Amino acid sequence: MALLAFEEGIDVAEMSGADILCQCLVDQGVEVVFGYPGGAVLPIYDILYNHPKIKHVLVRHEQGATHMAEGYARSTGKPGVVLVTSGPGATNAITGITDALMDSIPMIVITGQVATHLIGSDAFQEADTVGLTRHCTKHNYLVKSPAKLAHVVHEAFHIATSGRPGPVVIDIPKDVQVATAPYSKPEMNAHPSYRPQVKADAAAISTAIEMLAAAERPILYTGGGVINSGPEASALLRELAELTGAPVTSTLMGLGAFPASSPQWLGMLGMHGTYEANMAMNKADLIVCLGARFDDRVTGRLDAFSPNSRKIHVDIDRSSVNKTVEVELPIIADVGSAMADMIAVWKQRGHEANDMTEWTARIDGWRARKCLDYVEDGAEIMPQRAIADLFSATRASGKDVIITTEVGQHQMWAAQHYHFDEPNKWLTSGGLGTMGYGFPAAIGAQIGNPDSLVICVAGDASIQMNIQELGTAIQYRLPVKIFILNNEYMGMVRQWQELTYESRYSNSYSDALPDFVKLAEAYGWTGIRIEGPQELEAGIRQMIETPGPVMVDCRVAKLSNCFPMIPSGAAHTDMLLDPSQVSGTMNDEAKALV
Amino acid sequence: MHIQEETNQRHVLSLTVANEAGILARIAGMFTARGYNIDSLTVADITPDHAISRITIVTNGPPKVIDQIIAQLDRLVPVHKVTDLSENGPYVERELALVKVAGTGEDRIEALRLADVFRAKVVDTTIESFIFEITGPSDKIDTFVGLMGQIGLVEVGRTGVVGLVRGKDPV
Missing domain, CATH: 3.30.70.260 (ACT domain)
Structure with a gap:
């Protein structure tokens, strides 16, 4: 490393592109990188060899690296960093990049690229990474000079972590990694056209408070934005709910921002939300949407969505406002900042919480339907029971617990029957619905939270999508737990076939399943099988108490379905509460919806 | 459905x-x-x-x-x-087109007459053809191209629209 006497006598180190990249990561406070080596990133891997500050986690498949980075980011609040090679390395990462875009997860993905003079020549392991990722990233870069690298990397971190967070890809040709340039930590001058609006318009906050103070049947509808805004936002949400007396519901992504133990908590809303949450949304006179985006899983049939309410929508992304549901009052801001302003104005004007007696009584009436109840015959483990027991056992353990999930029925049962009181403890793929997310996300969360009890609730089908990461967990001595609700089906697919296609179970049976216990043992994990209700409690306890990674194959009732449910194309008021309400067919309009 | x-x-x-x-x-x-x-x-x-x-x-x-x-x-x-x-209030929009028209005799004279009405310029000519350059709002160009279609239109190249708000201030 030579020193160049630069203009005005400042000494600036001349460094290789790979060196500059790693120095930028150190300057950004990056402690861990999830990656997989290959030809086009060898110069970077050489810098990482025995690197004093950056720990590299070797994954088994690049998709695993992206979900680990997501799990790390979601559980720590810090951006996740991924390093993969060109071509297949980059294309394998795309599912996780898209997942991070949909769920607003801050992530930096560094991809190797063939040398600049080979770009466009169909070189070995060449893929048009910036082209392929242009529409599944918040922003992306192809860096063609080592002199530009530092600026790009620092700007990328700024873009990934500010405003609505998201993934940013930096594609670095191999010759740019080898060539040298002077490096000094650049001043942070963000992209001149990138200016996310963080602070809300004061007049809009004032109007929002008047609407809240006047509301007789208000509801706070919260989402992942509250968690992205940081732990302060969750604290502010609790204060806002207490001041106004409004009941609170949340999207799948927002669970934990508001404590499930609060009497004001209604449970999750939407397709598999609670009856009380969906009915309250339908009958409210004011909906305050905080960091959520009126997703189709939440609204049900749009023309029947909360027909008699006025709506306030706080979102940092203007394109989320009026996208599906038109609102009376949009507030473009960071949700934490907006809630702080709302609380200040509420107090300053001396507002008191309205009398909610009548509204609370109606909500209690809906709660009395006990929509999450299920029938047990004693012979089989009901999946809901397995989650409920997992919740009580982990709560009793006194440990800090982080739950991740794959995608499907088990995910919805976990959302319904595991109760979260704190943010950043629930990691799930909401927007993209990526099977294969949960297990690598658990590994990433465990690396970011070494002392926590990290459990991936999985299905027998989902877990096989990134099962190769069993090796990663062993290599880094990560005591993650996998709790498989094994019903030998792609349960949610089977459930929709039952609801829509007269139970013609086309390709939804998990044939040729592996012996999960033996599979676990083959990788050096502990494997536990739970076969019946009498083994459930002890099996869960054994999982928690066993040091090191544990995979539990929990055999549950094969044909259980996830209720309550708003079938596709139906309104909040048309929930199916139990299997007896299933007709087995649907009209074409409903069939055409996802 | x-x-x-x-x-x-x-x-x-x-x-x-x-x-x-x-x-x-x-x-x-x-x-x-x-x-x-x-x-x-x-x-x-x-x-x-x-x-x-x-x-x-x-x-x-x-x-x-x-x-x-x-x-x-x-x-x-x-x-x-x-x-x-x-x-955003009143604005100007313009598009440029090159319009190639072939013909002889009365058609050729009519093409020139129409070009004059539309303030189109001749930018290339042979004994049997013209290329006209015309600018204006898109519908003016549509009309001109439509008329030339009845005379001997060969082909058209259009730039697409550019526009600015009227008045002294930027958008």
Whole structure:
């Protein structure tokens, strides 16, 4: 490393592109990188060899690296960093990049690229990474000079972590990694056209408070934005709910921002939300949407969505406002900042919480339907029971617990029957619905939270999508737990076939399943099988108490379905509460919806 | 089951963007990915240091979709500013076309007469043909091209629309 006497006598180190990249990561406070080596990133891997500050986690498949980075980011609040090679390395990462875009997860993905003079020549392991990722990233870069690298990397971190967070890809040709340039930590001058609006318009906050103070049947509808805004936002949400007396519901992504133990908590809303949450949304006179985006899983049939309410929508992304549901009052801001302003104005004007007696009584009436109840015959483990027991056992353990999930029925049962009181403890793929997310996300969360009890609730089908990461967990001595609700089906697919296609179970049976216990043992994990209700409690306890990674194959009732449910194309008021309400067919309009 | 379609409005959007690699693909791809329409799109850099380009997009859609298009454009990192000229007071829009017409005798004279009416310039000629250069709003060019179609239209090249708001201030 030579020193160049630069203009005005400042000494600036001349460094290789790979060196500059790693120095930028150190300057950004990056402690861990999830990656997989290959030809086009060898110069970077050489810098990482025995690197004093950056720990590299070797994954088994690049998709695993992206979900680990997501799990790390979601559980720590810090951006996740991924390093993969060109071509297949980059294309394998795309599912996780898209997942991070949909769920607003801050992530930096560094991809190797063939040398600049080979770009466009169909070189070995060449893929048009910036082209392929242009529409599944918040922003992306192809860096063609080592002199530009530092600026790009620092700007990328700024873009990934500010405003609505998201993934940013930096594609670095191999010759740019080898060539040298002077490096000094650049001043942070963000992209001149990138200016996310963080602070809300004061007049809009004032109007929002008047609407809240006047509301007789208000509801706070919260989402992942509250968690992205940081732990302060969750604290502010609790204060806002207490001041106004409004009941609170949340999207799948927002669970934990508001404590499930609060009497004001209604449970999750939407397709598999609670009856009380969906009915309250339908009958409210004011909906305050905080960091959520009126997703189709939440609204049900749009023309029947909360027909008699006025709506306030706080979102940092203007394109989320009026996208599906038109609102009376949009507030473009960071949700934490907006809630702080709302609380200040509420107090300053001396507002008191309205009398909610009548509204609370109606909500209690809906709660009395006990929509999450299920029938047990004693012979089989009901999946809901397995989650409920997992919740009580982990709560009793006194440990800090982080739950991740794959995608499907088990995910919805976990959302319904595991109760979260704190943010950043629930990691799930909401927007993209990526099977294969949960297990690598658990590994990433465990690396970011070494002392926590990290459990991936999985299905027998989902877990096989990134099962190769069993090796990663062993290599880094990560005591993650996998709790498989094994019903030998792609349960949610089977459930929709039952609801829509007269139970013609086309390709939804998990044939040729592996012996999960033996599979676990083959990788050096502990494997536990739970076969019946009498083994459930002890099996869960054994999982928690066993040091090191544990995979539990929990055999549950094969044909259980996830209720309550708003079938596709139906309104909040048309929930199916139990299997007896299933007709087995649907009209074409409903069939055409996802 | 039938797929319902909504009635569309024509809007002219004017964008200033950072003149960086991939910006055009980013914008065009956002339109295709989200199912929006592009009727025309023009782009050229407009500052001496080549740092900023103006992109003018003619699109159509229901008002709600136009709002979404503007919001989606605005959140792209390299986009400085999006203005909906159609909603932003009076504005000027112009398009340039080259129109090749072939013919002899009376057709040739009629083509020249019409060109004069439309203030089109002759920029190339042979004994049997002209290329006219015409500028104006798109509908003027549509009309001219339509008339030439009855005389001996060979082919047309059009630039797409550029536009600016009227008055002394920038958008």
